[in-house]
Amino acid sequence: MEPKQIGGNLSPLDETWLVGARGVHQSVDGIRWETLGDYAYPINTLARRYDRIAAGSDWGMWEILPDRSKWIQLHDETLTEVLAVAPGSGDPGMVAGSAYGIAFGKRGSLGETRWASRSQGLSVNETFTNALFEDPGATGRWIVGTEAGVLVYREAEDCWERSDLSDTPCRALCHAGDFFWAGTDDRGVLRSRDGTTWESVGNRLADVAVFSLASSGDAIIAGTLEGVYVDDGSGEWHRRGPRMLVSSVAVHPEDGDWWLAGATPGGLWMTKNAGDTWFQTGDFKIVRSILPPGRGQG
Amino acid sequence: MTDQEYSEQVDARANELREAFVGNDRCKNHWTCPVALQQGGDPNDLISVVAQGVNEHAGPFGILPAMALVCGFEERLPRETLDLIRSVFLQGKLQRGNTENHWLMYYAGNLLAAERWAGEEVFWNGLPPEVMRTEASSWILGTIARSATIGHHEYDSAQYLCEHFSSYLALADHAADPHMRNQAVEMLNLLVVDMALEYFYGAWAGGHSREGYRQNTWTHLGPVQGLYYLYFGDENFEPERHCQVYAAPALFSSYRPPVILSRIALDRSEQHVVRKTRAPRNIFRHVDRPAEPVRKYTCLSRSFALGSTQLGLPGPPAGPIDLTSWDLTWRGPRHHAKIVSNHPYRSPGRFSAFLSDLPQRIGRSVPSGKPYLQFADRLYGASPFERMMQYEGTVIVLYQIPEEDEAPYVNLFLPGSCSWREMDGWVFADLGDFHVGVRPIGAYHWTDIHEASNVIMLTGPGDLVDGWMLQIEDLNAGLILEAVEADESGGYENFCQRRSEAHLDLTGWPEDNRVIAETFSGSRMEMNYEGPHLIDGEVIDYESYPLYDAPGVDAPMGTGRMSLRKGEDVLNLDFGIDPEKPQLPMRVIG
Numbered sequence: 001m002e003p004k005q006i007g008g009n010l011s012p013l014d015e016t017w018l019v020g021a022r023g024v025h026q027s028v029d030g031i032r033w034e035t036l037g038d039y040a041y042p043i044n045t046l047a048r049r050y051d052r053i054a055a056g057s058d059w060g061m062w063e064i065l066p067d068r069s070k071w072i073q074l075h076d077e078t079l080t081e082v083l084a085v086a087p088g089s090g091d092p093g094m095v096a097g098s099a100y101g102i103a104f105g106k107r108g109s110l111g112e113t114r115w116a117s118r119s120q121g122l123s124v125n126e127t128f129t130n131a132l133f134e135d136p137g138a139t140g141r142w143i144v145g146t147e148a149g150v151l152v153y154r155e156a157e158d159c160w161e162r163s164d165l166s167d168t169p170c171r172a173l174c175h176a177g178d179f180f181w182a183g184t185d186d187r188g189v190l191r192s193r194d195g196t197t198w199e200s201v202g203n204r205l206a207d208v209a210v211f212s213l214a215s216s217g218d219a220i221i222a223g224t225l226e227g228v229y230v231d232d233g234s235g236e237w238h239r240r241g242p243r244m245l246v247s248s249v250a251v252h253p254e255d256g257d258w259w260l261a262g263a264t265p266g267g268l269w270m271t272k273n274a275g276d277t278w279f280q281t282g283d284f285k286i287v288r289s290i291l292p293p294g295r296g297q298g
Numbered sequence: 299m300t301d302q303e304y305s306e307q308v309d310a311r312a313n314e315l316r317e318a319f320v321g322n323d324r325c326k327n328h329w330t331c332p333v334a335l336q337q338g339g340d341p342n343d344l345i346s347v348v349a350q351g352v353n354e355h356a357g358p359f360g361i362l363p364a365m366a367l368v369c370g371f372e373e374r375l376p377r378e379t380l381d382l383i384r385s386v387f388l389q390g391k392l393q394r395g396n397t398e399n400h401w402l403m404y405y406a407g408n409l410l411a412a413e414r415w416a417g418e419e420v421f422w423n424g425l426p427p428e429v430m431r432t433e434a435s436s437w438i439l440g441t442i443a444r445s446a447t448i449g450h451h452e453y454d455s456a457q458y459l460c461e462h463f464s465s466y467l468a469l470a471d472h473a474a475d476p477h478m479r480n481q482a483v484e485m486l487n488l489l490v491v492d493m494a495l496e497y498f499y500g501a502w503a504g505g506h507s508r509e510g511y512r513q514n515t516w517t518h519l520g521p522v523q524g525l526y527y528l529y530f531g532d533e534n535f536e537p538e539r540h541c542q543v544y545a546a547p548a549l550f551s552s553y554r555p556p557v558i559l560s561r562i563a564l565d566r567s568e569q570h571v572v573r574k575t576r577a578p579r580n581i582f583r584h585v586d587r588p589a590e591p592v593r594k595y596t597c598l599s600r601s602f603a604l605g606s607t608q609l610g611l612p613g614p615p616a617g618p619i620d621l622t623s624w625d626l627t628w629r630g631p632r633h634h635a636k637i638v639s640n641h642p643y644r645s646p647g648r649f650s651a652f653l654s655d656l657p658q659r660i661g662r663s664v665p666s667g668k669p670y671l672q673f674a675d676r677l678y679g680a681s682p683f684e685r686m687m688q689y690e691g692t693v694i695v696l697y698q699i700p701e702e703d704e705a706p707y708v709n710l711f712l713p714g715s716c717s718w719r720e721m722d723g724w725v726f727a728d729l730g731d732f733h734v735g736v737r738p739i740g741a742y743h744w745t746d747i748h749e750a751s752n753v754i755m756l757t758g759p760g761d762l763v764d765g766w767m768l769q770i771e772d773l774n775a776g777l778i779l780e781a782v783e784a785d786e787s788g789g790y791e792n793f794c795q796r797r798s799e800a801h802l803d804l805t806g807w808p809e810d811n812r813v814i815a816e817t818f819s820g821s822r823m824e825m826n827y828e829g830p831h832l833i834d835g836e837v838i839d840y841e842s843y844p845l846y847d848a849p850g851v852d853a854p855m856g857t858g859r860m861s862l863r864k865g866e867d868v869l870n871l872d873f874g875i876d877p878e879k880p881q882l883p884m885r886v887i888g
Binding site: 063080110125171225264 | 354395436440656658883886
């Protein structure tokens with residue numbers, strides 16, 4: 001049986017904004033949204049690898065290909081509650097972070113992906129993974145945000161290293177400039193050159209949980225319990241826009257003033273002037289993940 | 299009675315249930331419509347019934363019954379219905395859910411579908427059907443192995459046992475793999491063992507992983523009542539209680555339990571104790587250590603049953619939301635034959651400890667759909683501050699509630715129909731066949747509780763909860779409860795007198811975390827809140843609990859082998875466990 005096409009008028013996945021809500025939705029302009037297939041899974045996280053999308057949900061993980069309406073199952077019976085996905089090496093080329101730790105997948109001969117957990121031996125809170133990405137300067141070195149703070153995993157040696165950010169949940173990570181950035185529940189935003197030694201950035205976010213981080217030029221943008229906050233590089237955080245639990249925030253790669261912010265609940269919001277004015281867009285109630293246009297790494 | 303005679307009795311009750319289902323229009327549901335077919339109904343009536351319950355976004359509750367219908371009745375299905383179900387499994391966007399019963403129904407249904415449409419190039423999930431067959435087999439067989447070695451995860455749930463049971467029925471009857479069929483039958487036997495060991499006149503005595511919301515003052519609750527009537531059959535037939543949707547698959551299955559399990563369930567000639575070990579609760583964050591195994595202790599007497607649980611929880615905020623840890627039950631109508639207490643712990647962290655939603659949001663999102671989970675009068679749901687010990691018909695339950703907790707009190711439910719007597723701090727009732735005494739620890743206030751479903755205004759008795767409530771307003775609340783058979787008590791007056799005079803030492807509570815109580819029969823119980831529990835000076839070794847322990851039962855942990863003996867009857871279960879094989883990781887709520 002030949003799967004149906006996604007839809008003749010949809011744009012290539014790498015040219016559009018993607019939003020993970022109930023299902024995955026795409027838009028070129030951030031205003032007109034179309035659904036990728038008719039899937040209603042609650043999507044927690046999205047990642048791109050070349051022109052493929054991985055969508056992590058409460059019930060598993062799915063691969064969305066550019067020319068097919070049918071999503072391909074990426075999970076197995078050991079992978080669920082997927083909260084973080086990041087591009088890695090191999091096939092399917094995605095690393096999964098879930099309530100049960102991080103796992104690496106390997107595609108089998110029938111197209112199935114079998115997952116192996118790498119979180120054995122960690123404590124309960126260290127296992128619960130909220131965010132992860134690969135160190136851009138060291139292949140196979142993973143920065144992992146957990147309920148117990150930030151840990152570093154080295155894939156080749158299969159070993160974990162604890163950072164000094166260990167006394168608060170970390171729900172957001174990004175890399176910008178020469179720094180790793182981490183958003184926490186009660187220590188605000190911290191930065192690190194190596195992922196293991198962290199320093200606070202400013203002090204106004206210390207009592208506001210941070211759920212998402214993005215960068216635009218020198219500015220760091222944080223999605224928090226109280227809305228979007230921006231650090232313009234001086235260490236002072238300024239709120240931009242409505243107060244709500246912003247669980248995801250993203251910046252257009254070619255227009256640093258064009259941001260989308262997803263709220264839980266509160267829907268999807270857009271600004272084209274770096275947060276001076278915002279308007280609600282799309283028909284969403286809960287948005288957990290936003291991917292800006294781009295081809296993604298591989 | 300032979301197995302053959304027992305099977306004939308079950309057949310007769312199955313027929314009685316089927317007739318009641320059909321006669322009362324209870325078959326207009328995709329779980330129950332096979333009953334109508336079996337009773338000669340018009341297959342065309344299925345078309346709309348199935349279409350209502352099974353669609354391309356089906357979850358576990360649509361997936362399993364759809365395949366049970368196809369596997370059992372394909373030759374009689376209208377083309378339209380078969381095409382619909384086939385399309386769901388080839389084109390759908392199916393949902394796996396997040397509890398153990400969800401995954402079991404999902405994988406059992408998908409396994410049968412992958413076998414039925416094995417020749418298709420692509421299954422609904424974008425992969426060949428063989429991939430789903432392998433994945434489903436791995437999870438189901440792994441889950442069976444876990445249950446047979448470390449205890450059932452979503453254990454002893456009057457509510458959800460039927461979803462487990464129905465999944466294994468479908469696999470036992472229809473799976474192509476003989477090993478899967480064999481393991482499913484063994485698992486069905488094991489679930490009937492679970493039911494039989496704590497069966498008490500149509501009630502499931504003792505602690506439960508999940509017992510429904512606002513129903514744990516009911517004597518009879520949950521779909522398991524349908525299985526009870528079918529397999530144990532010692533109650534008068536009540537169609538409203540016994541015709542249960544999720545038990546209906548047992549009516550069109552060939553599975554029949556061994557007669558010994560019915561004999562175990564129905565033998566109440568001697569007071570006896572049942573001990574069980576169950577798998578640890580799944581707590582995946584906010585705590586420093588994993589949960590430990592659950593240990594249950596249930597005393598089944600002739601006219602009452604008292605059960606309690608060592609929950610093994612790793613501390614706050616872990617507190618499974620529909621768990622019941624202990625109760626006293628006896629024969630009587632709803633609300634009138636239960637005593638139970640609860641600390642209505644309300645931290646939002648108890649939700650996010652086992653659900654992956656954002657902790658900052660979950661305190662609003664979960665109770666929005668289920669507001670009763672945060673009711674101040676709640677009588678169910680685990681509290682991380684509750685501890686207990688039990689010896690035969692006596693239980694001590696203690697709480698150490700932190701000052702900052704939202705609920706600085708404990709709710710103690712007492713039936714409204716008893717004539718209660720207060721004497722020296724004890725509250726007594728004469729229940730006819732037995733007597734009960736309750737000694738609250740801490741100042742309490744006698745009030746009432748009435749809750750009803752779907753009402754704007756409640757002017758009469760509550761259909762959900764109705765009775766007395768003693769609110770013990772003390773951070774260090776507690777209680778001692780003892781039940782004694784009337785013919786062993788020397789009469790009610792004597793019971794009250796001796797029970798109230800028996801040694802009770804509260805001088806170590808709460809400062810030394812210790813309560814000492816003498817039972818009616820003279821045994822000394824010493825309970826240390828976070829420390830050892832002693833009976834007559836001997837420490838209870840909870841870690842030595844086997845998988846099952848009851849008269850005639852030999853079921854060590856970790857072996858997958860167990861033996862049950864009742865008179866001349868013997869049942870041996872052997873799951874063929876390979877001790878070298880790693881255990882399937884638990885990834886679901888239970």
